[in-house]
Amino acid sequence: MASTAACEPIEESLKLSGKKSFAGIPEATFVEDVDAYMKDREGVESILRQLDEQHGKYKFMELNLLARKKKLKSQIPDIQKSLDMIQVLEAKRKTNEQIETHFLLSDLLYSRAVIEPTDKVCLWLGANVMLEYTLEDAKALLEKNHETAMKNLAQVHHDLDFLRDQMTTTEVNMARLYNWDVKRRQALNAK
Amino acid sequence: MASVAVSKDSLESDSDIHITLEDQQKINRFARHNAKWEELREDLKNKKGDLQNLEDASDDLLLVDDESAPIPFVVGEVFVHFNMEDAKEKLEEAKDKVKKDIEAIEAECTNIKTLMSDLKTQLYAKFGNSINLEAEEE
Numbered sequence: 001m002a003s004t005a006a007c008e009p010i011e012e013s014l015k016l017s018g019k020k021s022f023a024g025i026p027e028a029t030f031v032e033d034v035d036a037y038m039k040d041r042e043g044v045e046s047i048l049r050q051l052d053e054q055h056g057k058y059k060f061m062e063l064n065l066l067a068r069k070k071k072l073k074s075q076i077p078d079i080q081k082s083l084d085m086i087q088v089l090e091a092k093r094k095t096n097e098q099i100e101t102h103f104l105l106s107d108l109l110y111s112r113a114v115i116e117p118t119d120k121v122c123l124w125l126g127a128n129v130m131l132e133y134t135l136e137d138a139k140a141l142l143e144k145n146h147e148t149a150m151k152n153l154a155q156v157h158h159d160l161d162f163l164r165d166q167m168t169t170t171e172v173n174m175a176r177l178y179n180w181d182v183k184r185r186q187a188l189n190a191k
Numbered sequence: 192m193a194s195v196a197v198s199k200d201s202l203e204s205d206s207d208i209h210i211t212l213e214d215q216q217k218i219n220r221f222a223r224h225n226a227k228w229e230e231l232r233e234d235l236k237n238k239k240g241d242l243q244n245l246e247d248a249s250d251d252l253l254l255v256d257d258e259s260a261p262i263p264f265v266v267g268e269v270f271v272h273f274n275m276e277d278a279k280e281k282l283e284e285a286k287d288k289v290k291k292d293i294e295a296i297e298a299e300c301t302n303i304k305t306l307m308s309d310l311k312t313q314l315y316a317k318f319g320n321s322i323n324l325e326a327e328e329e
Contacts (some may be wrong), residue, residue, distance in 0.1 A: 030212055030215050032211070032212060033209075081268070084266055084267060085266050088266050088271055099271055099272070100271075100272035101263075101269050101270055101271050101272060102269065102270035102272075103269055104268050104269055110270070160226075161223050161226075164219070164222055164223060164226060165219040165222070165223065168215075168218060168219050168222045169215055169219065172215060172218065176210065
């Protein structure tokens with residue numbers, strides 16, 4: 001069918017951009033010519049309903065992706081802060097100074113603490129696991145996490161873009177179909 | 192999210208304004224850029240807030256008389272005590288970083304706006320009143 005063939009170029013050009021295709025997002029077929037599209041189909045209402053359902057599904061997927069994006073976006077500054085802290089520790093270790101800090105005990109309670117120059121840090125890995133690392137290893141690990149998080153964020157953005165495209169295409173299809181139907185009814189009534 | 196609405200006034204334009212695949216792709220591209228632009232605007236607002244906080248902090252620092260008092264500086268979730276000089280340096284570093292980020296975001300905003308106005312001219316030329324490409328101003 002002409003319309004699906006026309007959609008292939010898009011997928012080709014997107015594949016050429018080197019990114020893998022989109023996590024289970026069905027592609028919306030673009031309707032090139034409404035007349036030809038409707039020629040073998042009856043029941044404009046049912047088609048409109050189908051398209052509407054598709055649009056609803058896309059919206060749902062968008063919500064998922066947006067939630068994932070938000071989580072990633074909040075992880076990245078946390079990793080950045082830990083990296084900053086390691087840098088400070090490294091700098092102090094070089095000068096062999098003690099670090100005086102106000103330490104967070106709970107949200108509203110801080111306590112004074114003195115930290116000796118050290119080269120070991122403990123990293124919280126999640127799932128109630130905390131491991132001790134040297135400063136260098138900790139820095140390497142955090143930097144790797146940072147990179148992974150950025151990569152995942154880029155992937156989510158990519159998927160979101162594709163999803164939005166499909167949504168817009170579906171919306172435009174619905175509008176054109178509806179108008180085509182209105183025109184058809186007018187033509188019928190005029191006869 | 193801003194919406195792109197395509198409506199055809201079927202009473203006036205009987206010449207079926209035919210939407211080709213290329214047009215659809217242009218519309219899609221426009222929608223993408225628009226979404227990205229709004230996100231950048233949000234980021235820019237946050238960064239400008241950060242910069243303002245840092246400026247206020249460095250102003251307050253100037254008011255401190257006692258040169259030897261340690262200044263607790265936020266790193267992550269703890270406050271690390273620095274002397275006046277180090278604290279000033281850290282503040283300057285943080286400010287520079289935020290300023291650089293703001294510049295990058297603003298550059299991208301301008302870039303996207305150019306692309307968008309380009310697409311707008313093309314699409315308005317083809318569809319005239321049948322298409323609405325304005326962002327919903329809040």
